Structure formats: C-alpha cells, structure tokens
Amino acid sequence: MTPVLRAASNILVHAPDLVRYGSKCFREIASQGESFSRKLSGRIRSYENAVAYPPNQVFIGNLPPESLTGMPSPWHGHPIPDASSKGPFGEILPQESFYPLLQRADQFGLVMLDSDKLPLSGFASNAASALVPEGAPGPSHKTADILRGIESGESIPLEHAGALVGCVRRDHDADESLDARVLLENLAAKASGAYALSRLLVQEKIESGQVEYIISCSEEAVGDRYNRGGGNLAKAIGEMAGCQNAAGVDVKAFCAAPVYALIHAAALIRAGVVRNAVVVGGGSMAKLGMKAHQHIAKELPVLEDILGGVAFFLNSDEDEGPRVNLDIAGRHEVGRPSSPQGMVEALVCDPLERAGRKICDIDKYAVELHNPEVMLPAGAGDVAMTNYRTLAAVAVMRGEIDRGDIPDFIESHGMPGFAPTQGHIPAGVPYLGHALAGMRAGTLNSTMLVAKGSLFLGRMTQQADGASVVVEV
Amino acid sequence: MDLENQAAIKKLADEVGAENLMVVLGMPSEGVQIAAETLTTGDPSWAGPLAGVSLRLPVFHILEERVRAEVPADVYREKLELMEMVLDLDQIEKGLAEIRTKR
Amino acid sequence: MFKDKKVIALGERDGVPGPLIAECMEAAGAEVVFQKTECFV
Numbered sequence: 082m083t084p085v086l087r088a089a090s091n092i093l094v095h096a097p098d099l100v101r102y103g104s105k106c107f108r109e110i111a112s113q114g115e116s117f118s119r120k121l122s123g124r125i126r127s128y129e130n131a132v133a134y135p136p137n138q139v140f141i142g143n144l145p146p147e148s149l150t151g152m153p154s155p156w157h158g159h160p161i162p163d164a165s166s167k168g169p170f171g172e173i174l175p176q177e178s179f180y181p182l183l184q185r186a187d188q189f190g191l192v193m194l195d196s197d198k199l200p201l202s203g204f205a206s207n208a209a210s211a212l213v214p215e216g217a218p219g220p221s222h223k224t225a226d227i228l229r230g231i232e233s234g235e236s237i238p239l240e241h242a243g244a245l246v247g248c249v250r251r252d253h254d255a256d257e258s259l260d261a262r263v264l265l266e267n268l269a270a271k272a273s274g275a276y277a278l279s280r281l282l283v284q285e286k287i288e289s290g291q292v293e294y295i296i297s298c299s300e301e302a303v304g305d306r307y308n309r310g311g312g313n314l315a316k317a318i319g320e321m322a323g324c325q326n327a328a329g330v331d332v333k334a335f336c337a338a339p340v341y342a343l344i345h346a347a348a349l350i351r352a353g354v355v356r357n358a359v360v361v362g363g364g365s366m367a368k369l370g371m372k373a374h375q376h377i378a379k380e381l382p383v384l385e386d387i388l389g390g391v392a393f394f395l396n397s398d399e400d401e402g403p404r405v406n407l408d409i410a411g412r413h414e415v416g417r418p419s420s421p422q423g424m425v426e427a428l429v430c431d432p433l434e435r436a437g438r439k440i441c442d443i444d445k446y447a448v449e450l451h452n453p454e455v456m457l458p459a460g461a462g463d464v465a466m467t468n469y470r471t472l473a474a475v476a477v478m479r480g481e482i483d484r485g486d487i488p489d490f491i492e493s494h495g496m497p498g499f500a501p502t503q504g505h506i507p508a509g510v511p512y513l514g515h516a517l518a519g520m521r522a523g524t525l526n527s528t529m530l531v532a533k534g535s536l537f538l539g540r541m542t543q544q545a546d547g548a549s550v551v552v553e554v
Numbered sequence: 555m556d557l558e559n560q561a562a563i564k565k566l567a568d569e570v571g572a573e574n575l576m577v578v579l580g581m582p583s584e585g586v587q588i589a590a591e592t593l594t595t596g597d598p599s600w601a602g603p604l605a606g607v608s609l610r611l612p613v614f615h616i617l618e619e620r621v622r623a624e625v626p627a628d629v630y631r632e633k634l635e636l637m638e639m640v641l642d643l644d645q646i647e648k649g650l651a652e653i654r655t656k657r
Numbered sequence: 658m659f660k661d662k663k664v665i666a667l668g669e670r671d672g673v674p675g676p677l678i679a680e681c682m683e684a685a686g687a688e689v690v691f692q693k694t695e696c697f698v
Contacts, residue, residue, distance in 0.1 A: 109601070336698065372697065378599035420677050422636045451698055460555060460589065461697035462582030467640060467671040474639035484639065502698050535670050535696040543676050556695050563665060566691055570663060577665045578682055580673030581695065589667065611665075616678050624658050624685040633677055641672060 082356075082397040084347035084405045086552055089513035090281040091140050091171035092208075093501065094179045094273050094364060094388040095132075097125040098240045102262055103369035103385070121373060126157075126382045128175045133160030136452045137387070139499040141171030142514050146450075146496035156454050157382050166205065170514035172280060176241055178205045179272065179388075181218040183239075183265075184247075186272040186321055191264055193230070194239070194247035196221035208280035212321060222247070237261045256306045266366045269388060270301040271314055274363025275321035277390030281359070282322065287394060294358040295319045295329035296346050298338035300365050300505050318361055327359070335534030336449065338362070339391065339510045340548040343530070346395050347405035347550070357396035362510075364388025365503045372459035372502070379458045389506035393513060403520045403554045409436045409529070411549035419545035421471045428531050428549040429472060430479070440476045443494065443551065445528045447512035448472070450498040464507075465498035466491070468531070508532035513552070520554050527553035555585075555592045560602040563593065567609050577613045578621065583642040586615055587649035594653050610657055615646045660686035669695045 100106055100121060109117045131137060135156040138144045143165060153159045166173045174182075181201050184192040201217065204210035227248045230236030236248035249268070253259040274297060282289055297315035304311030315329030332342040339362050346358035366388065373383045395405065411428035413419075429440060448468035456463060472494075473487040482490050500507035509530030519525030534546040567575060577593055579586055590613040591598050597605040614621045617637060622630060664687040668675035675694040682689050 374601040375599050378601065418633075418677075419674060420633060421640065421671060421674075422633075449698070456697060457584050459697060460585040460587075461695075462584050462669065462671055464671050464698060467582050470640040471636070471671075474636050477639060478636060487639065504698060507698070533670070535694070535698075537694055538696060545670065545674065556693075556697075559667065559693050559695065562691060562693070566665070570690070575663050575665060575690070576659065576687075577667060578678050580666070580668035580675065580678045582669065582672045585669065585672075585695075616668075616673050616681060620658065625681045626684050629681055629684045633681060634673065637673055 082351050082353055083399055084350040084395050084397060084407070085399055085402040086393060086405055086513065086517065087396055087402040088281055088285040088394045089170055089517055090277060090284055090392050091142070091511050091514055092273065092277045092280050092390040093137055093140060093173040094276070095128045095173060095386060096176055096179060096369060096388050097386045098176060099269065099366055100125070100370040100373065100383060100386050102237070102265060102366060103371060104367045106370040106373055107262065109374060120377050121370070121383060124377050124381070124383045126386055130160060130382070131387060132166045132173050133164040135159065135161055136454065136499040137173060138164055138168070140511055141168030141173060142518070143168040146499050146512065146515060149497040149499060157384060169518065170284065172206055172208065174209055174276065175205055178209050180239060180241065180247065182209060182212055182272040182276060183268050185213050185218040186268045186275065189252060191252060192247065192249050192268065193222040193227055194219070195224050195227060198224065198244055199241055199246040208283045209276055211279050211283055212275055235261070237265065258304055258306045258309045267301045267303045269366040270299045270363035271317050271321065273388045273390040274299055274314065274318040274361045277363065277392040278318060278322040278359060278361045281392040281394055285394060289323035290326050292319070292324040292327040292357065292359050293355040294346070294349060295324060295327050296342040296358065296360050297329065297331045297362065298342040298360060298505055299331070299363040300335070300338070314363065315361070318363065334546060334548070335536060335538065336505045336508050337532040337534035337546055337548045338505050339508045340530050340532040340550060343393065343405065343510070344407065344410050344548060344550050347407055350395055350397050351407060357394065359392060359394055361392045362390060362505055364390050364506070368503055372455065375459040381458055384455045385502055387501045389501045389503040391506060391510050393510070402517065403552050406551040406553055409433060409438070409551035413547045415544070419543070422475060424533060424545060424547050425471055425475045428547045429529065430475065432549065440472065440479070440481050443527050443529045444525050445496065445516065446472060446494050447509035447528055447530045449509065449532060450496070450500045450507045450511055451502050452498050452500060455502045463498065465495070469495040516552060527551055555589050555597065555602065557602040560592065560597060560604040564603050564607060567611070572609045572611055575611055577611050579613065579615045583645035583649065586646050587653060590650055590653040595656055613650065613653065615650060617641055617643055618647060618650070662687050663690045664688065665690065666692040667695065668693070
C-alpha cells in the first residue's frame with residue numbers, strides 16, 4: 082500500500098483572554114500583579130486584527146508563503162484589507178466560539194459558562210458547529226456559582242471582552258496534574274485539535290466514521306499525578322469529532338512530533354495495519370504570550386495570542402494525492418551530534434543519499450516555520466532563515482552549490498516563516514496545505530519536511546532530536 | 555534573554571564574583587546584542603532578574619576571530635566551521651563592539 | 658585567553674548549542690561553570 086496525503090488543514094484560534102494563562106504571563110502576573118496584567122491588556126489585538134495579520138492569512142491558505150517576502154513590514158502594521166477568516170485549507174476562530182468548544186470538550190463538569198454573559202448565537206464556522214451537533218455545548222451556570230468557585234480558589238476565571246463569562250475548576254485539591262490551569266491547558270489542546278480535525282473532515286467531505294486511526298502530536302502532558310503525560314489525547318479528540326470507528330494514540334517528540342506522527346501514520350498504511358489515518362495537533366496554551374514581556378517592552382501587539390492546530394488525512398488511494406515517500410525519511414540517531422550541522426546531515430543528507438538524490442533535487446524544504454516577527458523582537462533568531470542557511474551551508478560543503486549561491490538557494494528552496502510560535506505546530510507541516518495545492522496545480526513536485534525537537538528542555542538528555550520525510554508526486 | 559538563565563547567571567556572579575567569569579554566546583546575530591547588553595548593563599526589557607543589574611561580564615561570541623583562535627583547529631573544523639556560513643559574523647561583531655563601549 | 662577561566666556557555670538551538678560551546682571552551686582550557694541552550698519556541 083502506498084501512503085498518500087489526501088488533505089491538510091490548518092486552524093487558528095484567537096484566544097486573547099487565555100494569554101494570561103500562558104506559562105510566562107501567568108508567572109509574570111503572579112510576581113508583578115495587576116500592573117503586568119494591565120500592560121498585557123493594553124497590547125492585546127482584536128480578532129479582526131488577528132485575521133488580517135499577513136502570516137495568519139498565509140497559515141490558512143489565503144496567501145502563499147512567498148508573498149510575505151515582498152510585503153511591507155512590520156506585518157502587524159500592514160493588515161491585509163478585507164481579509165477573510167476562512168481560507169482554502171484553514172480558518173481562524175474567534176474566542177467567543179472557542180469557549181463553547183472548551184465546554185463541549187469537557188465531560189467532567191470542569192468548564193462552567195454563563196450563557197447570559199456569552200450567548201451562543203451560532204458558530205462562526207461550520208467546522209466548529211459540527212462539534213456541537215446538539216446546539217448547546219452544556220448547561221449554563223449562574224454568575225454567583227462561577228464567582229464562588231473563583232473566590233474559594235478552586236476555579237480560574239474565563240473572561241471575554243472585559244467580562245467574566247465562566248470558569249474552569251480543578252478536579253482534585255491536592256493533585257497538581259488536575260489543577261485548573263493544567264486542565265484548561267489540556268482541554269484547549271483537545272478542543273483546538275478536534276476543531277482542526279473537524280475542519281479537515283468538513284473541508285474534504287470525509288465522513289467522520291470513515292477515519293480508522295488518529296495520531297495526536299499535541300504537546301500537553303495529559304494524565305493525573307500517577308501518570309502525568311499518560312496521554313492518548315488522540316482518542317479524546319477523535320471522540321469529540323465523532324470518529325466512532327477510529328482508534329488512536331499519541332506521538333510525543335517535542336516540536337518534531339508532527340513529522341514523526343506523519344511517518345508513523347504513513348508506515349501503518351504501508352504495512353496494511355489501517356487503510357487510512359489522521360494526524361492531528363492541538364494548540365499549546367502554555368506558549369501563549371511566551372515572549373509577551375519583550376513585545377510589550379517594544380510597544381508591539383502581543384502577537385502570541387493565537388492557538389494553532391493542524392490535521393492531515395492519509396490514505397492509500399493513489400489517485401487522491403501525492404505520496405508520503407517513506408524511503409526518504411530522516412532520523413537523528415543517538416550517537417549523532419546535536420549541532421545544527423549534525424542535524425542537517427542526519428535529517429537531510431543521509432536519507433537523500435540513500436535514495437540517490439541530492440539536496441537541490443527537492444523543490445521546497447519546509448523547516449520549522451516560526452513567524453520571525455514574533456521571534457526577532459524577543460532577541461531570538463529567525464528560526465526558519467537560520468535553518469535554511471544551515472542547509473545551504475551544508476550544500477556548499479558538499480559541493481552542490483557555491484558559497485555565493487546561498488541566497489538564491491534559500492529563495493528557491495525555502496520560504497519565510499509564517500506559523501504561530503506554538504512549538505510543534507510550525508514543524509514544517511503547516512506548509513502541507515500549500516504543497517498539496519502546488520502539486521495539484523503542477524507547480525511543485527516535492528517537499529521535504531524537516532522538524533527538530535529540543536529534548537534538553539525536559540532535563541533527561543542534552544540531545545536535540547529531529548525527523549524528516551519527503552512528500553512528492 | 556531567558557529569565558531563568560538571567561537568574562542562574564546572577565546567582566553564579568554573586569557566588570564566584572563577576573570579575574572571575576567570562577561568557578561565550580552561540581546564538582544567531584539577532585540575539586547577540588540583547589544578550590550582551592543584559593550581561594553588561596542589565597536586562598533592557600526590564601523584565602528579568604538582571605533588570606538594573608550591571609554585571610559588566612566580558613561577553614564573547616564563539617565565532618569571533620579571537621575566540622575561534624583559542625579553539626584547537628581540528629575541533630573548530632569539525633564542530634564550528636560550517637556555522638561561519640550560517641551566522642552573520644559582521645553583525646555579531648558590530649553588536650558586541652557597541653556593547654563593549656559601555657563596559 | 659580562556660585558560661583556567663570560569664566560562665558561561667550560552668548557546669541557542671538553531672545557532673551554536675550550549676554543549677558545543679562548552680566542548681570548544683574546554684578544549685581551549687576553560688572551566689565551564691554553566692552551560693545552557695536557549696530555545697524560544
């Protein structure tokens with residue numbers, strides 16, 4: 082069986098009032114109190130601004146990645162006129178439509194919403210409304226009950242447009258893994274993952290019952306205190322999206338997980354274990370506002386106000402899409418150096434060489450596509466550009482190109498970063514929607530996804546990691 | 555610069571004395587100046603433990619000519635040479651020179 | 658220049674990572690007292 086990529090979808094959720102629960106901002110508010118909270122509120126973008134933000138328009142497919150190159154900067158100061166929240170393979174959900182999805186994701190009475198304060202007058206999206214087939218996501222709660230939980234310290238508030246509209250409560254008074262903020266983080270990943278999956282199914286008119294297997298590459302450590310990180314968010318997401326006939330499992334590998342998940346899904350199809358599989362990644366609430374203090378100091382909008390999500394559908398019908406070429410899948414062995422050069426050699430050169438190909442034979446490389454406008458003001462590098470330069474430098478060392486050709490190589494084989502800094506979400510895979518469009522139009526033949534993971538963040542090893550795979554017609 | 559790293563470096567400077575420490579950076583050019591400034595005159599974003607703290611540590615970048623010269627040639631060739639093509643050396647040296655005038 | 662000096666190695670994942678700086682500095686005779694790789698993503 083040849084695994085093929087039939088469809089990809091990318092979603093964004095504008096979540097300005099969840100930024101305060103991102104790891105960095107939560108700690109800043111705890112140490113600086115309301116003064117940081119006020120600074121944050123003063124720099125939050127409107128939903129309309131988030132929709133019109135050029136990189137977000139690229140993410141949902143309304144603009145090609147290359148269009149960012151010629152656009153005036155800063156991008157946040159040059160919104161796209163008449164921008165739509167819907168694109169050919171993605172969409173952007175407003176916060177008021179996401180809170181009901183959070184409540185729908187919850188089966189344990191953790192999310193309480195007051196429907197008087199947040200009336201649900203239809204969803205802004207068919208993919209979102211498909212997740213709430215009965216119309217209401219759950220019972221409405223009285224403000225007094227919501228306030229009681231917050232005052233007792235059991236719950237954390239959910240706000241929208243300056244008003245208290247609900248809360249999320251902890252489910253154990255001594256289990257840190259079931260703390261309200263941890264549960265909100267997990268529910269946000271589940272709800273945004275299910276939304277990405279629903280968008281994929283609606284977009285491609287795929288019956289939810291048809292899906293056989295789901296691999297979640299979300300980053301959250303779902304579990305209680307005895308099995309923190311135990312996982313299987315995949316089945317929780319599949320259930321929420323109505324995939325009654327699907328089994329599922331999580332793949333964890335920091336930011337490299339989406340590419341591992343794609344390889345695993347394709348391998349299961351090639352081995353004949355399943356006929357089709359979905360890869361899904363929900364958003365990372367912890368990373369909201371990760372660099373907000375630097376954005377605030379530079380008087381920029383808080384650009385990390387967006388949860389990202391991705392979903393792909395793989396099957397074995399060769400008429401339906403380009404193949405995931407498992408013969409060109411790169412892996413970073415334990416004995417390999419974790420230097421950028423070592424990563425490129427392991428992830429790009431070795432698998433290409435095994436297949437008798439050269440670096441320049443691949444049309445487009447989709448590396449970690451972090452939006453540079455989020456990174457640079459924070460004193461961090463342009464991740465995508467640095468990765469392309471490393472790739473080009475390796476091509477120079479191998480005699481494939483001249484040193485003077487580096488800029489041309491990057492222009493023709495690379496692209497500017499356009500994905501929200503959501504860890505795993507930018508891992509090459511947001512390009513798949515664009516790649517599918519290019520391959521169907523005959524303008525692109527091959528792309529290699531190259532993702533890296535910072536294993537050292539978990540303090541179990543100093544190593545980095547990565548995975549890569551080629552998708553081609 | 556990462557706030558936890560600021561805290562760790564501040565603690566280290568308190569323990570062994572800033573005059574006994576040197577810093578060698580490895581980030582791409584964009585972050586060099588901010589990191590160097592943070593470790594010289596304090597955190598310019600006023601968000602971290604080094605806000606308003608002038609450690610005045612000597613700060614270098616691993617790819618600077620005089621730092622490279624200290625690394626044995628075989629180690630340099632194997633581990634670092636390629637990064638010369640990746641990171642913007644001029645920008646890195648410019649950023650560091652500017653901060654060094656403040657020391 | 659670095660011989661017997663106490664060095665802080667502060668790398669970044671997509672630039673030169675901390676362990677690599679530490680390795681080079683140790684080869685240059687320094688004592689690496691703190692080594693970190695920053696990751697902003």
